[in-house]
Amino acid sequence: MSQPRICIVEPDDIEQELLQGMLEDDYQVCVFSSGEEMLTTLTPDQPTLIILETLLPGPTGYEICRIVEKDFSHCFTYTIFLSAKTSVEERIRGMEAGADDYINKPYDVVEVARKVHAAMEMLCSTSGLKKQLDYASHTAFQAMSAQSEMGIIMRGVQDANKATHFGELSQAMFSCLAELSLKSTLYYEVQSKPRFEASAGRNSTSMEQEIITVVRRSERIWTRGSRCIFTFGDTSLLVLNMPDDEEKTGRLRDNLCFLMETFEVKVDALNQQQALTLARDWQHSVKEVTQLLNIASQDLQHSIDGSTKTIRNMMSDLEMLLPSLGLEEDQEERIHHIIDTAFDDYNHSLQKTEQTGLIFNKVMSKLKNMQ
Template sequence: MALQRVLAVDDEPFNLEIIEEILEDLDFELATAASGPECLEIVEKFDPQVILLDVSMPQMSGYEVCKALKANPKTAHIVVMFVSARGSVEERMEGYAVGAEDYIVKPFGHTELKSKLLYLKKMLAEKEQLVQQVEDATNTAFSAMVTSSEMGQIVNYIEQIGEINQLGELAQALIMCLSSFGLSCNIELRTNDTRQHFSTSGICSPIVIELFEILKGKGRLHEFTNRILVNYEQISILILNMPNDDPDKRGRIRDHICFITSVTEQQLRAIVTRDRLLTQQQNLNEVIGMVHNKFHTLVSMLDSNRKDNEAVFKELQEEFEQRIPSMGLDEDQEIFIYSKLDKAIQRSIAREGAVADVKSAFKEIESDLALLAQHVNH
């Protein structure tokens, strides 16, 4: 559902006035309540998509109100953003544990609240677009695996992801696998300094993204209410609806989730390694091409120089053969000149052999580079 109606709940009239002032230029219908009981009384009739809920109120705290909202099937879908003067990690964790989607700390500026509400508007719009697709995909997954055991589903998933080479496709396959167990989830994939987020509902809420950041280095497993967060080095998975009515099933599903996360991380590493090797292969091929061009240019220069020398010595030899007999030299002098000329020609021939050696060395280097490229490619 698109964001159209917002309910603000605060026991301080001044705070409600501030919220009204901030939201007056946004296209939202705003209702207000001065207490938790009043909120619960009007919420079903007003049917807001978002509730801005003060934490510290008499009669009922914001946490108690949120629990009541999430326990009621008619109001459980409503997005709750806590508004509090305190914003410690513990309080944010408590807010998330009772089902809130976001948290804003007083005093907040106009821009901050607007930004958060516009993000929630985007999240709700995308969720509305994707909900039917997710339902269709989930139904397809359930139909395909209805006769399979839980381990059979996991085996099918492992076989499937072995053919995947894109991170987004891997995340969607993971969502489908978890959906086959009836689980809704949020996922964070970490590669280098990049974080990517995926969700059964299409987009992760701000508080979930913050939760991933807070807990990514604080242990492998975190369980609270019907949620469980599994941390690996490059993947974190937050399950939103763990089964609570069957302890044996909950333990079995928890083990499955840990194993699936571990397998998925190995495939993620394989994808990252493959991409890195492809980049190295491309760079090496560029180097080989450059070396090939340089080598052939140099060999061509050497060969051209050899041919020029050969032509010069041939012309010089012919000229000597024509002129020496007419110079009036004695036989020893003629022999001396011919000997010098012959030695110069022999040195030229020796340089021709050196050119051949250079060509041979270049071919060996090119062959070695080609073998190296094949090794990197495989």
């Protein structure tokens, strides 16, 4: 697989030159004036970072992003929107179209460099995993096609590579092991949380889980009688009924090691994919919370303004009314004292409310910086 490249889709010539000048010393950069032109260059063999202006001749950046998500899902891509529109609605619209990040115009050189570097690291990591998976599948096809055992392992590798979530992956593994007549328990980690799953018709016992946990700390391949544990990275396989035939057992060990290498790489890839999805969901939630806090802050300010106006009007009315009531001087003084005390209490309460408003603003500012 080729090294990742950057596609800049920007109709403005000056903006093209600016972005290209920033990036071409460190990366392979291609520049396009329209999204349709860029789409013709996407291939599964070359991961691509797409820096995409939202306002384009022909299909908009949002439409191009949706096409990439739908029709080029077999390609490794990462999309960053480029736009002078900075509203939350525009960002949400970009996220719904399938974009991975957003850069505001006029852009900061440091921000552009940081986001491009992070995106290219992710693409390199993903393509590296793809290389390993492709290599594993190719080696399996070459080494196992001549024998039935090897053919079973080959299908298991292919099915594992096709899995889009952990349930499909474990099912592919157990289907392969069942064809080899092996009873087994799988261990793997999902976002650093351990999982134990047993083959069909049985449950993983506490003893099995304890043995896997202890053995995986010390030995890559552990054998005791008919039981064998294979450990690769954050994954392990316990086989309970390895055959008595020494030659067959030797072949199975080699083949199961290969199968577990593929399983480990795929678990890593799914964990990275899930982490990216969780990050996108978290970013969406942060945006929603920011919007709600903004509304609450505005409502709070309206309430403060309304209450202040009401209190001032009431005090003005009382000041005008008192002389006409014919009260004694000491009575007026007592009423003035009551009014002054109430006004002081109100001002104290208002200060607390304003402090709450400041806290709202600080929280919203921090949330915006986290997006």
